[in-house]
Amino acid sequence: MATQHSRSAARVMMAPAVILLLGWMLVPLSMTLYFSFKKFLPLRGGDLGWVGFENYVRFVTSSAFWPSVVTTLVIVGGVLIITVVLGVLLAILLNQPMWGQGIVRILVISPFFVMPTVSALVWKNMFMDPVNGLFAHLWKAFGATPIEWLSDVSMGSIIMIVSWQWLPFATLILLTAIQSLDREQLEAAEMDGAQPLARFAFITIPHLSRAVTIVILIQTIFLLAIFAEIFVTTGGAFGTRTLTYLIYQRVLESQNVGLGSAGGVYAIILANIIALFLMRIVGKNLDA
Amino acid sequence: MARAVKPQRKAINTAVAWSIGLLIFFPILWTILTSFKTEAQAISDPPVFLAFDWTLENYGIVMERSNYARFLWNSIIIAGGSTILGIMIAVPAAWSMAFVPSKRTKDILLWMLSTKMLPAVGVLYPIYLLFIKLGLLDSRTGLVLVLMLMNLPIIVWMLYTYFKEIPGEILEAARMDGATLREEVIHILTPMAVPGIASTLLLNFILAWNEAFWTLNLTAAKAAPLTAFIASYSSPEGLFYAKLSAASTMAIAPILVLGWFSQKQLVSGLTFGAVK
Amino acid sequence: MTFKYRALLGACAIGAISTGALAETITIATVNNGDMIRMQGYTDDFTAKTGHEVEWVTLEENVLRQRVTQDIAAKGGQFDIMTIGMYETPIWGQQDWLVALDDLSAEYDVDDILPAMRGGLSVDGTLYAAPFYGESSMIMYRTDLMEKAGLEMPDAPTWEFVAEAARAMTDKENEIYGICLRGKAGWGENMAFLTATSNAFGARWFDEDWKPQFDSPEWNETLTFYLDLMNEAGPPGASTNGFNENLSLFQQGKCGMWIDATVAASFVTNPNDSTVADKVGFALAPDTGKGKRGNWLWAWALAIPAGTQKVDAAKAFIEWATSKAYIEMVAEKEGWANVPPGARTSLYENPEYQKVPFAQMTLDSILSADPTQPTVEPVPYVGVQFAAIPEFAGIATQVGQEFSAALAGQQTAEEALEKAQALTADEMEAAGY
Numbered sequence: 001m002a003t004q005h006s007r008s009a010a011r012v013m014m015a016p017a018v019i020l021l022l023g024w025m026l027v028p029l030s031m032t033l034y035f036s037f038k039k040f041l042p043l044r045g046g047d048l049g050w051v052g053f054e055n056y057v058r059f060v061t062s063s064a065f066w067p068s069v070v071t072t073l074v075i076v077g078g079v080l081i082i083t084v085v086l087g088v089l090l091a092i093l094l095n096q097p098m099w100g101q102g103i104v105r106i107l108v109i110s111p112f113f114v115m116p117t118v119s120a121l122v123w124k125n126m127f128m129d130p131v132n133g134l135f136a137h138l139w140k141a142f143g144a145t146p147i148e149w150l151s152d153v154s155m156g157s158i159i160m161i162v163s164w165q166w167l168p169f170a171t172l173i174l175l176t177a178i179q180s181l182d183r184e185q186l187e188a189a190e191m192d193g194a195q196p197l198a199r200f201a202f203i204t205i206p207h208l209s210r211a212v213t214i215v216i217l218i219q220t221i222f223l224l225a226i227f228a229e230i231f232v233t234t235g236g237a238f239g240t241r242t243l244t245y246l247i248y249q250r251v252l253e254s255q256n257v258g259l260g261s262a263g264g265v266y267a268i269i270l271a272n273i274i275a276l277f278l279m280r281i282v283g284k285n286l287d288a
Numbered sequence: 289m290a291r292a293v294k295p296q297r298k299a300i301n302t303a304v305a306w307s308i309g310l311l312i313f314f315p316i317l318w319t320i321l322t323s324f325k326t327e328a329q330a331i332s333d334p335p336v337f338l339a340f341d342w343t344l345e346n347y348g349i350v351m352e353r354s355n356y357a358r359f360l361w362n363s364i365i366i367a368g369g370s371t372i373l374g375i376m377i378a379v380p381a382a383w384s385m386a387f388v389p390s391k392r393t394k395d396i397l398l399w400m401l402s403t404k405m406l407p408a409v410g411v412l413y414p415i416y417l418l419f420i421k422l423g424l425l426d427s428r429t430g431l432v433l434v435l436m437l438m439n440l441p442i443i444v445w446m447l448y449t450y451f452k453e454i455p456g457e458i459l460e461a462a463r464m465d466g467a468t469l470r471e472e473v474i475h476i477l478t479p480m481a482v483p484g485i486a487s488t489l490l491l492n493f494i495l496a497w498n499e500a501f502w503t504l505n506l507t508a509a510k511a512a513p514l515t516a517f518i519a520s521y522s523s524p525e526g527l528f529y530a531k532l533s534a535a536s537t538m539a540i541a542p543i544l545v546l547g548w549f550s551q552k553q554l555v556s557g558l559t560f561g562a563v564k
Numbered sequence: 565m566t567f568k569y570r571a572l573l574g575a576c577a578i579g580a581i582s583t584g585a586l587a588e589t590i591t592i593a594t595v596n597n598g599d600m601i602r603m604q605g606y607t608d609d610f611t612a613k614t615g616h617e618v619e620w621v622t623l624e625e626n627v628l629r630q631r632v633t634q635d636i637a638a639k640g641g642q643f644d645i646m647t648i649g650m651y652e653t654p655i656w657g658q659q660d661w662l663v664a665l666d667d668l669s670a671e672y673d674v675d676d677i678l679p680a681m682r683g684g685l686s687v688d689g690t691l692y693a694a695p696f697y698g699e700s701s702m703i704m705y706r707t708d709l710m711e712k713a714g715l716e717m718p719d720a721p722t723w724e725f726v727a728e729a730a731r732a733m734t735d736k737e738n739e740i741y742g743i744c745l746r747g748k749a750g751w752g753e754n755m756a757f758l759t760a761t762s763n764a765f766g767a768r769w770f771d772e773d774w775k776p777q778f779d780s781p782e783w784n785e786t787l788t789f790y791l792d793l794m795n796e797a798g799p800p801g802a803s804t805n806g807f808n809e810n811l812s813l814f815q816q817g818k819c820g821m822w823i824d825a826t827v828a829a830s831f832v833t834n835p836n837d838s839t840v841a842d843k844v845g846f847a848l849a850p851d852t853g854k855g856k857r858g859n860w861l862w863a864w865a866l867a868i869p870a871g872t873q874k875v876d877a878a879k880a881f882i883e884w885a886t887s888k889a890y891i892e893m894v895a896e897k898e899g900w901a902n903v904p905p906g907a908r909t910s911l912y913e914n915p916e917y918q919k920v921p922f923a924q925m926t927l928d929s930i931l932s933a934d935p936t937q938p939t940v941e942p943v944p945y946v947g948v949q950f951a952a953i954p955e956f957a958g959i960a961t962q963v964g965q966e967f968s969a970a971l972a973g974q975q976t977a978e979e980a981l982e983k984a985q986a987l988t989a990d991e992m993e994a995a996g997y
Contacts, residue, residue, distance in 0.1 A: 476865060520624065524808070526808075527812055
């Protein structure tokens with residue numbers, strides 16, 4: 001009756017989104033699969049025939065493959081740790097009574113509005129440049145030798161730039177979660193003589209766990225795809241070549257579409273392994 | 289509030305929070321300041337903070353060289369169009385997931401998110417070929433579609449979490465009164481979900497505005513948004529910090545101002561279901 | 565006078581044609597270099613003369629290359645004119661992806677294009693791209709610092725002398741570095757410099773059977789020499805310095821010598837941007853006495869991708885932008901030092917231009933580069949600072965990353981060369997050599 005009616009209605013209402021996303025997934029995916037079994041070199045005449053799994057073998061056996069997987073995981077992991085830890089601390093701080101709270105919030109969330117290309121350009125040139133960058137001036141002012149950020153601490157620099165961009169996002173979500181924390185519960189605990197640290201560990205942290213998993217899930221999706229930050233700063237040099245960047249080099253710089261497509265398939269597999277792992281955790285948390 | 293906060297503690301909070309806030313905001317502030325310097329002052333050693341001869345020269349050069357208005361307009365159309373289209377498609381889907389859940393609802397939701405994991409660089413060539421076939425290269429329509437599809441999973445998920453918080457009884461009552469499904473969605477659900485929809489709109493507008501891979505690779509002259517505008521100011525010959533800063537400021541200012549005005553909305557609305 | 569008269573005449577002639585033909589809007593992809601930005605500023609002159617409108621897509625070099633390569637390889641047809649170089653032109657021309665420029669007007673005087681440039685932009689004698697400006701590489705040095713070091717720069721120095729001078733000029737306390745060289749990874753960045761330099765050291769990329777040669781003693785010598793020199797006399801952060809970073813260092817007076825593109829000469833001698841404008845001398849790129857100099861040959865050129873519907877309008881633009889009249893117009897409005905150099909013989913015969921301090925050295929450098937016989941030992945490829953095969957850009961960028969990491973001190977020259985050899989062999993095999 002009513003439920004039957006609404007069930008079929010629900011299917012109809014879901015259809016556009018599901019069909020569109022199915023198409024968005026299947027069409028590029030099947031084209032990528034098709035190319036990945038071909039020797040396809042646009043600059044050498046294009047389609048040079050089927051080659052079976054040759055591209056797949058070549059992509060994994062290349063000396064660049066495993067380091068790029070590790071680089072990807074280090075960048076994603078590093079940014080997640082920094083944004084979550086600092087995000088929790090910032091969210092707690094921003095939830096305290098203070099003067100000018102609104103303005104402070106605006107200051108803190110602003111980096112999220114900056115497009116990745118711009119933020120990479122600004123950091124690279126105006127801060128990390130070893131001669132004209134602000135950091136170099138700062139170091140020199142204290143008599144220290146300026147750090148060559150993008151070559152000597154390349155990974156750290158990229159993690160820092162990306163963390164700066166994503167910290168506001170983590171802070172926003174965690175702040176919303178903290179605001180919903182029952183103040184009375186906290187105050188009751190305080191009355192009972194619980195130390196601030198204990199209150200933080202036993203009340204705040206458990207309350208935030210759900211928000212933290214969501215931050216991790218959403219950020220991971222975006223972080224696996226970061227490209228502009230690397231393209232602009234190091235161009236993949238100094239051990240900053242992620243899997244995404246390696247694929248870019250194969251497809252666009254070497255113009256080897258077949259090989260790059262095989263890399264794309266590996267990237268999808270890697271992403272889905274991570275996704276599966278994440279969704280196990282989030283999935284549990286999702287039953288509200 | 290049950291208890292007054294000691295002014296002393298409030299002062300410390302304020303000091304700490306402002307310092308951290310300014311530190312985080314500093315790169316943006318520095319970019320804006322640099323955009324008003326001359327190229328020589330932009331790299332001067334020691335750096336000057338405020339005591340320089342403020343000039344609008346860089347903005348003049350950028351305006352003369354690029355058709356800023358067109359880039360801006362394209363950004364607005366592409367980000368706005370993809371967000372609105374996405375919401376129109378996502379609202380019914382999120383509604384049915386929230387109110388007529390089935391065993392597979394969660395799976396579908398997670399599957400939708402997983403479509404975002406397709407690496408864009410890996411599929412550039414196929415998509416490019418497809419766009420040629422469909423005549424969508426360098427068209428705003430094409431970008432609206434691509435960015436809508438990219439963000440659709442996030443939009444569905446956000447809306448789903450907001451809809452779930454709406455108590456089912458209200459809907460029951462409306463149904464008793466003989467409201468049709470359509471009326472139910474339009475007159476009852478949507479108004480209740482407006483804050484949620486607004487945050488969704490904002491977040492996805494920001495994400496679409498800042499998307500720099502597809503917008504750069506699928507456009508040439510006609511549909512190029514601000515991400516392409518920036519690509520003409522990064523590392524040219526000669527000194528360029530001040531001009532780059534001016535161009536950067538022009539590229540981020542609209543979205544920054546929008547973000548500032550909607551700060552409250554973002555702070556209270558971005559939950560992704562994290563709050564029960 | 566004659567110029568104006570001719571220009572007027574030309575305008576009338578083309579105007580007469582264009583009233584019959586349709587006024588069109590062409591889309592041009594170009595790089596954000598100074599000369600191209602100047603050209604954009606004169607678009608109105610082109611529109612006034614021909615009636616055609618221009619849409620500019622101005623991009624940073626790396627993005628530009630990515631965009632135009634993607635578009636031409638997939639036949640996207642996004643651009644009516646692309647700004648490409650000596651590397652792309654022969655490869656794309658060979659594939660028939662470019663419109664042959666074999667019917668340019670008599671007034672354009674195609675024979676006036678410097679033979680080296682014309683050769684590098686042609687396939688089997690057919691021109692496929694018209695040079696907007698051309699360049700070689702040379703030494704730019706600070707005359708005052710050279711004098712202070714008690715040395716005198718010969719017109720054709722050896723690498724030995726350059727290294728000695730660099731060490732003598734270095735004064736790290738005062739942020740003066742004897743030599744600034746490219747270190748930023750990329751086939752058009754550090755590899756352009758290093759490949760050209762390796763020629764002077766007797767090295768080569770491939771032997772005649774297309775076997776990579778990074779395991780040769782000559783490459784080892786090249787890289788070791790470069791790394792030692794840069795570590796002792798180079799600026800900090802050299803491994804991320806490209807053309808532009810070094811230009812800015814030189815303009816700020818922080819480099820004693822800089823070996824790079826000849827077009828940089830007009831920037832470092834321009835008193836508006838350069839603090840050392842009146843203290844710059846020029847010399848040929850150094851050699852090691854093996855018969856080849858480490859100076860490259862390059863042109864930024866305008867080409868029409870095959871398949872565009874607007875060939876006539878595109879050709880009209882190319883004739884306008886690379887003409888003698890364009891050079892004269894820029895000279896008249898902004899001075900002779902600012903005209904696009906290195907493309908036309910007549911420019912170097914012009915007595916006005918000969919007064920420009922770097923004109924003669926630029927011409928000498930261009931003339932001494934030989935893309936068809938770039939190395940001491942024979943090679944199967946064409947190109948001084950590149951090998952004109954489609955795989956080169958991808959391979960050289962990765963090799964450049966290894967060399968860049970060596971410069972940053974993250975690996976030794978031997979390790980970098982070993983990796984370069986392995987990855988080059990791998991990519992060449994994948995490409996079917």
